[in-house]
Every structure is written in structure tokens, then in C-alpha cells.
Amino acid sequence: MSNLIDSNLVLRFILDDPGAEKIERLLRGKKRLMLTDVTVAEIVWVLDSFYKWERENIANALTGLVHLKTISSDKELILITLDLFKRHNVDYIDAYLAANIIRDGSGAIYSLDRDFDKIPGIKRVEPK
Secondary structure (H helix, E strand, O other), rough: OOOOHHHHHHHHHHHOOHHHHHHHHHHHHOOEEOHHHHHHHHHHHHHHHHOOEEEEEEEHHHHHHHOOEEOOOOOHHHHHHHHHHHOOOOOOHHHHHHHHHHHHOOOOHHHHHHHHHOOOOOOOOOOO
């Protein structure tokens, strides 16, 4: 069974809120903690929309978290997504979709969203 970690704990840790030291002990402890893709998306959304953090700061904070030995996640996909989010001024979910295409090495995205055109190597196709 996986030990999931919720976004509220990660946010308290990143924001150095009260109780952050307990969360740091958990994150640096021995238990394996599953960080899901959806949890990362929620963290990005809160830091971006509520706290108005810069993309680079969000990406850097979450990159550090993903690299912790206790964290289990689809690290490769999350790291590609964070890099695209930081560099191409696209929404996190668009970066996530693009990261899937980049990691797989082929394919396209069917979308009307022209933000995908900002990301090199992504082929966007509009339905006809």
C-alpha cells in the first residue's frame, strides 16, 4: 500500500507555515510517500493563483521536492512538465499534456488551444 501525501502538507512545507518542521521530518524520513500528478497540479494551481508565485519559483520548489529520496512519483514526467511550465508560459495542464507527447517521442495533440504552438516539438492538430 502507498502512503500518499496531500497537497496541503506540501504547501505548508513549501510556504514554511506553522508545522512545517513536522512535515520536513516526514519528507526526509524513511517512509516512501507517493506524490500523484494530480496533487502536483493542485500545488501549482494554489501557488500560482492564490499566492501569485512566479513560475520559476514554483518549478524550483517542486523540482526539489520531487528529487527527495522519500518521494515516489512519475518523476520524469513531472520534471519535464515543470520545465515546460517554467519556460513556455503555458498552463500547467497544457505543459503536462505536452510532456506526455515529448516523453513518448511521437504523437500529436488534438486541440484548439494555440498555447501548444509555443512548445517546440509539439504538433497541434485542429479537428476538421
